Amino acid sequence: MDNKLDKNPDFEVLLNYLKQSSGYDFTGYKRGSLMRRFQHRMRQLAIENYQNYLQYLQAHSEECAFLFNTILINCSEFFRNSDYWDYLANNIIPQIIISKQPNEKIRVWSAGCATGQEVYTIIMLLAEVLGIEQYLQRVQIFATDIDEDALKQARKASYSHHEVASIHNKLLSKYFEQTEEHYIFCSKLLRTIVFGHHDLVRDAPMSKIDLLVCRNVLIYLKAETIATVLVRFHFALRDRGFLFLGKAEGLTNGSKIFIPISLKYRIFAKGEDLTLQDYLRIKPQIRNPVENNSLKFQPS
Ligand SMILES: C[S@@+](CC[C@H](N)C(=O)[O-])C[C@H]1O[C@@H](n2cnc3c(N)ncnc32)[C@H](O)[C@@H]1O
Numbered sequence: 001m002d003n004k005l006d007k008n009p010d011f012e013v014l015l016n017y018l019k020q021s022s023g024y025d026f027t028g029y030k031r032g033s034l035m036r037r038f039q040h041r042m043r044q045l046a047i048e049n050y051q052n053y054l055q056y057l058q059a060h061s062e063e064c065a066f067l068f069n070t071i072l073i074n075c076s077e078f079f080r081n082s083d084y085w086d087y088l089a090n091n092i093i094p095q096i097i098i099s100k101q102p103n104e105k106i107r108v109w110s111a112g113c114a115t116g117q118e119v120y121t122i123i124m125l126l127a128e129v130l131g132i133e134q135y136l137q138r139v140q141i142f143a144t145d146i147d148e149d150a151l152k153q154a155r156k157a158s159y160s161h162h163e164v165a166s167i168h169n170k171l172l173s174k175y176f177e178q179t180e181e182h183y184i185f186c187s188k189l190l191r192t193i194v195f196g197h198h199d200l201v202r203d204a205p206m207s208k209i210d211l212l213v214c215r216n217v218l219i220y221l222k223a224e225t226i227a228t229v230l231v232r233f234h235f236a237l238r239d240r241g242f243l244f245l246g247k248a249e250g251l252t253n254g255s256k257i258f259i260p261i262s263l264k265y266r267i268f269a270k271g272e273d274l275t276l277q278d279y280l281r282i283k284p285q286i287r288n289p290v291e292n293n294s295l296k297f298q299p300s
Helices: 002-006 009-022 031-044 050-059 063-071 082-099 117-130 132-138 148-156 169-175 223-236 276-282 289-296
Strands: 106-111 139-145 176-178 183-185 193-197 209-214 237-245 258-262 267-270 297-299
Touching: 009 031, 009 050, 009 063, 031 050, 031 063, 050 063, 082 117, 082 209, 082 237, 082 258, 082 267, 106 117, 117 132, 117 139, 117 169, 117 209, 132 139, 139 148, 148 193, 169 176, 209 223, 223 237, 223 258, 223 276
Parallel strands: 106 139, 106 209, 139 193, 209 237
Antiparallel strands: 176 183, 193 297, 237 267, 258 267
């Protein structure tokens, strides 16, 4: 289905225009769902075809922001698929802790963190195992997303009653301060997080990561785009680092750069070294990490 849709030339012109004019590159996203998102936005504007929408984008510079809000789906939940998080907490986090010296930082990257629920889920799990004092001394979290609006929400760390419903009462009262309308995540723990704008498809990855959590992001990408993102993830992880994907995501391209630890719970360990072919996949696109990260990253 995707192949057929890939052949809509007007849509491809539109994607290339956005790539050149906004720097956002959606050419590596699956066409079916991407086109549906564009059409949703076009219906709101009563625009019937991609050519007319391109003209509209060219004439209205503010439209890009509205479009991105429609394309980038930020839905998230605390402890989404809780049995997956249980597996991580019981089987993987202890391994990570044992593998580190007490004075060595444990580095975690939540890639595609959306509005922050995933980040705070990871923090609660680590703090429960390590204790809060040890957590503060030993853990560094990087939380990134391509969507600035979602990052703003994530930094606020403020959630409605409805949003915190999936958090166990004991954790909720320990890690959140309740105000009249919201629950706000413990400010002391926020200082271990560095939030930043980061495009998984284009930007240079983090480094020396022990646990890379990237859930429900790869589902939107085409197979060849996923392959380049996985090479970046391999770069990012330290030896024996772990990759935790979403329930609907797997690594099926036969690559040995990740080894399944639990196929059921979507957990993989860093595997074989990258080949020259892997390096060539990403080399032309990697930009200077200083240029990318130091300008865009902000501590919470
Ligand atoms: C459905 S949410 C997943 C949120 C969270 N990981 C979870 O599973 O609850 C997908 C997120 O991926 C982000 N995203 C999409 N493309 C991205 C890219 N190229 N680089 C970084 N983040 C991206 C979106 O902005 C959105 O916040």
